[in-house]
Amino acid sequence: MSIQIPVPATIDATLEMLTSENYVAGRALATVLFLSLRMQRPLFLEGEAGVGKTEIAKVLAKALDRPLIRLQCYEGLDVASAVYEWNYPAQMLEIRLAEATGEDDKSAIERSIFSEKHLIRRPVLQALGGVAGRAPVFLIDELDRTDEAFEAFLLEILSDYQVTIPELGTIKAEEPPIVIITSNRTREIHDALKRRCLYHWVDYPSADVELEIVRRKVPGCHAELSRQVVTYVQHLRQMDLFKSPGVAETIDWATALTELDRLALDPETVSDTIGTLLKYQDDIARIEGSAGRELLAEVKAELAASV
Amino acid sequence: MAEAVPAKISDHDDGRMVDNIVYFARVLRKSGMKLGPAAVRDAVEAVQVAGIGSREEFYWVLHSVFVKRREDHQVFDQAFKLFWRSRDLVEKMIAMFSPVAIETERKEKLKAGETRVSQALFEGHEKSRPPEEKPIIDIDARETSSGNEVLRQQDFAQMTALELAQAKRAITELTLPFDLVETRRYKPSSTPRRIDPRATMRAAMRTGGDLILPRFRKRRKVHPPLVIIADISGSMSQYTRIFLHFMHVISEQRRGVHTFLFGTRLTNVSRQMRGKDPDEAVDQCVGAVRDWSGGTRIGEALRLFNRKWSRRVLGQGAIVILITDGLERDSFEELETEIDRLHRSCRRLIWLNPLLRFDGFEARARGVRTMLGHVDELRAVHNIAAMADLVAGLGTKDAAAADPRRYLQGS
16 A cells, blocks of 8 residues: 555656556657656647547556546536535534534634535545645546636646635645546647647557557457458548547457457458447448448458468 | 667757757747747756657657647658758758858748648648639639639738728627527526525625525526638639638637638638738638639538538537538539538538529529538528628528528429
């Protein structure tokens, strides 16, 4: 419990740490992550859905043995649900109590009503409450879903790691949390916020890396099948689809095929399980036709040639 | 050499590294990336923390600090390759930025800027198609359409002060249909609907808790994002100037306005439109767009919009205003699929058609008929002479006339 795992000292160590938790990352990502840990800067990750942005925070929390605090953003996220809220029923009770005991010192009542025991801590406040050496990993997920007002509010937290509660004063983190911000780019995040972070665009992985991911994440998957799956998905990403499948979809598909005890891809299997890979009807319709068959033949030919 | 203990900046050729990072940042800034002094300081710190390892590591260390948008990756990549190549090149760069640079090297600088600009413009297209300088021929191309791509530059008369004042007034009066959405944020209210517990407790403390009077709040209403996609092909050329000014004034007065122009290709001009001065904004748009008054490919433009932009700008319940005459030449199937997709991904699709001139208009053109089935409203403006006409056409008055089905019946 008390043993602290220090943050990695070199880029190689960072890469090793990620790999030990079954997260296959490129050198680029490891470098950025290393820097954000050492410079204590928030890490801003952008990328298509399902490329493993959220996973990084989870892996980091596990590898460093830190608590993970997650703030899922949504439209209209406000201070009451993101930072803190007062426990109103308890406050009312406190007032009644003060009345009953005949307490009439106004400031004493105020102090007892707006005291820490009535404070409900929401994710942001929790993230600032870390003990030195064990500051939590604070994941702000899908920041693009909330509005500009909340973004502006985050500025104070991300630069000074403190929040101000009018009735209580300023709360400052003993040690700044490790902040990971993700965005799907459904709108642009303001430059002022990005400026405070280290930025990284998480791209689709290359075929080799993706094969390694499937090997680690779906251990039961037949070697030949996983190669076919990865090549197929890589080809799909070349096509002009409305939504290309992410790594998460590849893993889902490989898992589904493994569960179905398949050893190789065939047209029927592909069309039965395509729902795990493509989520738009237009895209599915394109693959169901002759284009899908051609694609599969192409994949098989390519794999045969490479052996 | 990379695997050993990374060298620290300080024991590396006394301060030259820091200088080079500063020069490198200046190169990036010159090529259009937004970098402040803070970024330079961060970069030096980052290099100090990570040490100078392999070239690749160094690349990503600087990348993580300098690149803040995905679009900047290309510029950074090019600049990095150029700048950190060899010693004499660095020398050259330093010479380049010193005030006594000789003429040839000034030229080089200009070229660097130029390529970047053309890169930004022709992302994914072949490089720098020279704009064809066509003599200006006054042909009224309304109600004709063509699918041919003609690249042309355009000049617009500047906006007079009177026009600007009128335009601003007209826009403030503009109320679009379904133009206010309730958010989950609250503001104080006097109508007893929802209790605001926080305000109630605060107010109660003022009396020391003797009197707890309820305070109320209500949902805050905001304008949803607005996306304007305007046709600038030859058949619409007469109105383009007014559209541009309209887009500029509305971008200034509302938050979350995105503007796109299309003829044969689609250009996002939202950033250009944010310039404060209307003439400057229009000038910048003119510089960004290559297909003024050319042909129309509505289906193709919408397809590009759906693929590249819809997920980035249509979030949070956007209203889309599509300004076009609907005179598509070919690919009606594509038009149908794409307008359908657009319709399904936005909150409300308003089609503003400036060419519906007569009350007895019938939807005869095939493109028009195709699009009619997939819009929420069809706004017809009979003759746009000024912004006021445009705004009147978009406003909520006379909403029944905007029903697109009206035009589909009886024909």
